[in-house]
Amino acid sequence: MGASSESHRRLLHAPTMRGALAKKETRRSEAEPHWVTARSAGRLPSGGTIETGSDRDVGISRGSGRTQVATPPSMRPAIEERWPLRNRTSTFSQSVRISRRWLPSATGGAVDAPGVLSGVMVDALPLRIFLASPGDLVDERAAVQACVDEYNARRSAESVVTYDVVGWERVRGTARRPQEAINELISESHFLVALFKGSWGSEPGSPWGYTSGTEEELFTGLLELGMAEQPMRDVWVAFLDHPSPAERIVGLRRQLSRDHAMMYEAIADIRELKQKLTERLEGWEALAGSKVHRHVNLLSSTGKEVLRAASLRLRGEKLVELGQPDAGREALSEAAVLGGPREHLAYARFLGHHGELTKAHAFTQRAIDHFASGASDLYSPLAAEAFAAQARILRRQGRDVDAIGRLEHALTLLGEREDVDAQEVRCRILDDLGLAHQKTGHLASARRDFEAALKPRRESRPGLEVCQSLVNLARLEVRAGNLETAAAYADEVVTTLRGTPPTTLHANAEVLVAQVRLRQGRPVEGLPHAERALSLNQQIASRHGEAISRLLLAQCCRAAGKDGDAADHARACLEMNKSMGDEVGIGRAQWILDQLAE
Numbered sequence: 001m002g003a004s005s006e007s008h009r010r011l012l013h014a015p016t017m018r019g020a021l022a023k024k025e026t027r028r029s030e031a032e033p034h035w036v037t038a039r040s041a042g043r044l045p046s047g048g049t050i051e052t053g054s055d056r057d058v059g060i061s062r063g064s065g066r067t068q069v070a071t072p073p074s075m076r077p078a079i080e081e082r083w084p085l086r087n088r089t090s091t092f093s094q095s096v097r098i099s100r101r102w103l104p105s106a107t108g109g110a111v112d113a114p115g116v117l118s119g120v121m122v123d124a125l126p127l128r129i130f131l132a133s134p135g136d137l138v139d140e141r142a143a144v145q146a147c148v149d150e151y152n153a154r155r156s157a158e159s160v161v162t163y164d165v166v167g168w169e170r171v172r173g174t175a176r177r178p179q180e181a182i183n184e185l186i187s188e189s190h191f192l193v194a195l196f197k198g199s200w201g202s203e204p205g206s207p208w209g210y211t212s213g214t215e216e217e218l219f220t221g222l223l224e225l226g227m228a229e230q231p232m233r234d235v236w237v238a239f240l241d242h243p244s245p246a247e248r249i250v251g252l253r254r255q256l257s258r259d260h261a262m263m264y265e266a267i268a269d270i271r272e273l274k275q276k277l278t279e280r281l282e283g284w285e286a287l288a289g290s291k292v293h294r295h296v297n298l299l300s301s302t303g304k305e306v307l308r309a310a311s312l313r314l315r316g317e318k319l320v321e322l323g324q325p326d327a328g329r330e331a332l333s334e335a336a337v338l339g340g341p342r343e344h345l346a347y348a349r350f351l352g353h354h355g356e357l358t359k360a361h362a363f364t365q366r367a368i369d370h371f372a373s374g375a376s377d378l379y380s381p382l383a384a385e386a387f388a389a390q391a392r393i394l395r396r397q398g399r400d401v402d403a404i405g406r407l408e409h410a411l412t413l414l415g416e417r418e419d420v421d422a423q424e425v426r427c428r429i430l431d432d433l434g435l436a437h438q439k440t441g442h443l444a445s446a447r448r449d450f451e452a453a454l455k456p457r458r459e460s461r462p463g464l465e466v467c468q469s470l471v472n473l474a475r476l477e478v479r480a481g482n483l484e485t486a487a488a489y490a491d492e493v494v495t496t497l498r499g500t501p502p503t504t505l506h507a508n509a510e511v512l513v514a515q516v517r518l519r520q521g522r523p524v525e526g527l528p529h530a531e532r533a534l535s536l537n538q539q540i541a542s543r544h545g546e547a548i549s550r551l552l553l554a555q556c557c558r559a560a561g562k563d564g565d566a567a568d569h570a571r572a573c574l575e576m577n578k579s580m581g582d583e584v585g586i587g588r589a590q591w592i593l594d595q596l597a598e
Contacts, residue, residue: 126152126164127288128231130189132217134201140240140273141167144193147274151281161285163191168213179204179213180377183220184419191284192221192235193277196253200246200301207375208340209304211248219300222262223310228293235296236280237264240273248301261298309339313346320350321501325541329354341367341382345389353504353542355580357396364390381425384413388429391436396544398584400436407433423460427453427469434472438479447476464505467493471508478516487516494529507536507545514552523559530556547576547585554592567596 131144145165152162166189171181186192194214201212210216224232239245239253256264267273295311316331329350336347344367351360367386371378391406410429414422434449454469474489490513497506510533517526530552537545550573557566570592577585 126162127191127284128189129163129165129191129193130186130217130221131165131167131193131195132214132221133195134197134199134212134214136199137195137197137240140195140197140270143270143274144195144277147277148281151278159285161288163281163284179206179216180380182213182217186217186220186232187224187230189221189224190231190233190288192217192224192232193280194218194221194235194237195240195273196238196245196249197240198242198245198249200248207370208306209300209302211301215248215252215301219298219306222296222298222307226293226295226307226311226314228291230293231291233287233291234284235262237262238267238273238276239264240267241269251301255299259297262296305338306340309335309343313339313343316350317346320541321503323539323541325350325354328541336363336366341370341376341386344370345386348389348393350541352393352396353540353544355543355547355576355582357393357581361390361393361397364393379413379415381414381417381421384410384422384429385425387413388425388432392432395432395436395439400439404433404436404440407436420460423456424465427457427465431468431472434476438476443476443479447473450476464497464500464503467496467509468505471505471512474512474516478512478519483516483520486512487520490516502536502539504540504542504545507533507540507542507549510536511545511548511552514556518552518556518559521559523556526556527553527560543576543580544582547573547580547582550576551585551588551592554589558592558596563596567593570596 129148131141133141148163148165155161166185168178168182168185170185171178194217196214201214203211204213204216206216208216208219210219218235218237221232221235224230225235237256239249253264256262265276267276295307295314297305297308297311300306312331312335316328316335319325319328319331332343332347332350335343344363348360348363348367351357351363364386368383368390370376371380371383371386377383387406387410391403391410394400394403394406407429411426411433414426430449430453434446434453437443437449438446450469450472454466454473457465457469470489470493474486474493477483477486477489490509493509494513497509500506510529514526514529514533517523517529530549534546534549534553537543537549550569554566554569554573557563557569570589574586574589574593577583577589
């Protein structure tokens with residue numbers, strides 16, 4: 001057997017995580033790795049535990065009474081897509097998201113391995129069920145916990161799937177709005193059970209129009225259900241018999257019946273609750289290894305269309321990705337009217353790419369106003385994202401110094417938070433900060449910012465986000481005249497991105513390669529990359545990116561002696577920049593036309 005074939009047939013060793021509530025400091029197992037092949041997968045040891053180390057690898061080994069799971073570097077992007085490692089501030093720090101049962105096959109593809117990897121993973125990290133209910137269901141909550149415990153014990157000999165019930169009780173004291181900490185637990189859960197009986201619950205202080213904590217938990221679960229990247233697989237609503245349920249409970253049940261938004265259960269007593277829940281647990285086993293995201297339209301008790309707004313936002317973003325910018329714009333615009341800061345920022349991003357900077361700035365301001373008014377926590381990743389989004393518009397308007405100040409303040413809103421959302425937003429802000437420092441000539445500061453963003457990306461989630469950092473560093477190397485280093489970065493990025501769905505990052509990578517080839521005196525080699533960048537920007541409806549690609553094509557064509565093509569691209573670039581009011585872009589396009597006219 002060849003070495004390349006053998007490398008596809010195995011999963012490497014790595015540090016492990018001791019259960020779902022692992023400590024931040026872990027110790028490396030001294031056990032020799034147990035290499036896994038498609039043939040031997042069925043003979044994997046069971047009953048192991050998982051730990052994670054700082055390198056965040058995943059793989060399988062045998063020894064010391066535990067089972068490890070790890071991946072070789074060449075397979076990390078594929079594994080991370082299926083088992084991304086999260087790092088939250090809630091009780092479930094360093095939890096593993098299981099989205100598919102997957103093993104690399106001998107040919108480098110994927111094979112299903114029911115009860116193998118999923119068994120090891122689930123033994124260590126049970127599927128989490130968030131239990132939402134008002135305070136009058138103490139006995140029912142205890143019955144749910146008992147039912148799940150009994151189910152786990154009964155099925156332990158014949159199933160690798162186990163469940164863990166979580167609820168507001170798991171949340172520690174926090175200076176934030178308590179419900180926000182509870183919502184983080186929901187974002188890490190695979191299923192949600194919402195129980196209603198007589199009481200609707202107490203007001204959670206929600207900016208989204210929810211009138212009880214249970215209602216907010218239910219809607220948060222439904223929002224998670226609609227997001228493909230989140231682990232939420234199903235939401236179950238049950239109404240327990242009561243002689244006089246609260247009016248809002250009656251209203252919710254009536255809405256579910258009238259609109260057929262989702263199925264629910266009518267429960268007579270605790271015995272029936274345990275019977276129906278057991279049936280659900282059996283059905284959920286089939287969903288343990290996969291996620292099908294679904295959108296549910298349901299009005300909150302105050303009539304706010306939170307779920308519809310989120311659905312429209314996700315639909316609009318996908319339509320833009322699929323090359324349907326007009327339909328995407330319509331959906332994003334409607335979402336921005338119905339929704340909150342997330343929807344405002346999504347529409348602002350679209351407008352910014354389309355060159356409508358004044359309107360984009362206005363929508364970022366609407367998002368900022370939401371937090372400034374105290375409607376939501378100012379010291380949060382989403383608030384930081386809102387200020388950073390406005391700083392990006394300021395950079396596009398040539399106000400880099402103003403943008404730097406806005407970005408530095410945005411970082412303060414994240415504080416010392418190390419959860420995954422805060423880390424991702426922090427890295428994006430550092431990207432923008434580095435670009436602004438680079439534009440103002442502070443190259444040492446730019447390098448510091450780019451490297452500060454790269455480090456946590458390499459540690460936590462190698463893949464596309466690392467590519468963004470490499471693109472930024474490559475641009476810096478171009479500016480410094482280190483073209484060979486820049487070319488190495490650029491080639492690595494293009495190779496990594498090949499075969500993944502097109503995004504702005506893909507277009508930027510192609511632009512970068514073309515710019516490096518042009519600087520190296522190889523404009524003919526740069527042309528195909530510039531053409532791909534143009535096509536990608538047209539597909540994702542980025543007029544700003546399209547104008548940059550046209551300018552680059554004009555530069556490459558002129559350097560290659562194709563003056564006619566250069567003039568055509570320069571004129572197209574000029575008209576596009578005029579329509580967007582981009583004075584810098586206008587000047588650059590006109591300079592090329594003037595040079596060609598001489």
